[in-house]
Amino acid sequence: MSLIHIQNLNKHFKVLNRREGIGGAFRDLFSGSYRTVKAVDDISFDIEAGEIVGYIGPNGAGKSTTIKMMTGILKPSGGTLQVNGLMPYNNRIKQAQIMGVVFGQRTQLWWDLPVIESFKILREIYKVDQKMFDRHMGMFDELVGLKTLYSQQVRTLSLGQRMLCDIAASFLHNPQVVFLDEPTIGLDISVKAKIRSLIKTLNAERNTTIILTTHDLGDVEALCQRIIIIDKGKILYDGDIKRVTALFGAYRTLKLQIDNYADSTLQSLQEKLTEHFGADNGCTIAQTEEFWTDVTFDQARTPLSDVLGQVMANFRVSDVRIVEISMESVVQQVYDGALR
Amino acid sequence: MHSFLDYIRLYFIIETQYIKARMQYRADFIISSFGMFFSSLATLGIFWIIFNSIPELAGWTFMQLVFIYGFYMIAISPMQILFDHIWQIRFHVQQGTFLKYYFRPLNMMFYYMSEMFDIKGLTQLAAGVAILIYASIQLGIDWTLLRIALLLLTLFSASLVQISITLMAGCAAFWVLDSYPVLGLAWKLREFAPYPMNIFDGAFRFTFTFIIPLGFVAFYPSQLFLQPQDVSPLVYFSPLVGIGLFALTYWVWTLGVNSYTGTGS
């Protein structure tokens, strides 16, 4: 039996279509019209003990909602969900003992107390014996230098320091499974690297199962063997990360600021690329922010210099940036059949 | 799983840390304690002014009202000291920080309320005890062992009434976007509790007895000590009202907690 078993799981939210103004709010009170948001739409997967799974997808895909069901906050609208053989929503207290959770940037430590006191309170809550406590605290110190933060009030920590403390705290009671929802969001590269190594070591040391939610592909490349891609509540891919990195590892996005940008620019850019590289060139063009045109392409098929050359030859470009492929473009590519 | 003793121990550990942290702001603590002390004496001042012009208020003497007021101050203190975190609930619910209270193997009401311990409420409690002792000496109340036991029981129940009314109003945050007026109203209404219910006319008295039972915070239970020979049957219910009301409140809290879905994303 797998540690986490999910079958045809759903979560639907009824959301009020708010009317405008005070009068509207008043009428909503009595006769609101609702629409249903299928935040999680018929998903199934199993996770075995000891796995690190990257649960990825763009904003609003349904990642947090799935985690909220697995941690017993939300009641599923339908389907089966078992963690360690039990339905989390109906066994919250019992399940909390075998889980660790870090939810985004909202700390679970005691805001006004020194860091070490939070850990001591957690020791009491989870009844961690002194030997295990000392061992784990030693390990946290070795991995991220936790000791230097012991006497600082949680409120005075930087976001990165707080995340490190929160993640360490979620492993203190040696849980069977740890859920990390967007642990690296808003952090700079060096803290990200520390967090990745902390997670990796803890998983290896204690064979703790880890479900990691992120929209940073770097996180999953560094940590996971298996990824599950979700979008609009549905699972698009569940499998080895190697297939995904093989596909997207070579992808880059070229961000261009084109002079005299007009509505026809995207169209003519598309035509020029097709003209030069053929119809099946693997390039996608989109405008994701004002003044910037994104060209996402596969370096293996269309080298960067060629794409850039084509663009420069045909358009006046005032600024250029090259970035790694975004989660949104990955999902778009998967829809377009990239992993089939 | 945690036993009752585990919870007591845990509460003690957490609050000790909080008090330690608070004590760093000693001036703030001293000033707010004094503020609490004097604002509670203000109502006594109002009584004194009223009784300067009339000898009795709806059949009650000045000293009897002082007794009721002392009872009231003690009865509202546990709410103030132990459940003060209810005031923050709408922020937690709206901003999604309420989620964290689901993640520990603890009773959620315990965990939530343990995050605040209002030390300055202790001065209110002390003032209440002093006023109650003073008034009962002046009134010549004969404190037998049985009466003392009854006093403790009624105080326990009365404080549950005050806690229940406030928490119930706070729970509105689970269903109403701007729940502040609900809690604010419940808190304001509390100021009616130290007055004899028979000064209010029918509709108000009915409300304060059966709907928002503020009468059970001080007035009804006090009668067991002020006129034990002449009390309405209602008064004998006062020890039960608190327990029943708290059970109802806990049920509403659980309903709220179970229906909370967090904020989107």
Ligand SMILES: Nc1ncnc2c1ncn2[C@@H]1O[C@H](COP(=O)(O)OP(=O)(O)O)[C@@H](O)[C@H]1O
């Ligand atoms: N409490 C809620 N009430 C209504 N809609 C919600 C709620 N929580 C999430 N949603 C909606 O469900 C979808 C999935 O949200 P979420 O699981 O938070 O996405 P993710 O974590 O992948 O960014 C979104 O469309 C979001 O607006």
Ligand SMILES: [Mg+2]
């Ligand atoms: Mg999310």
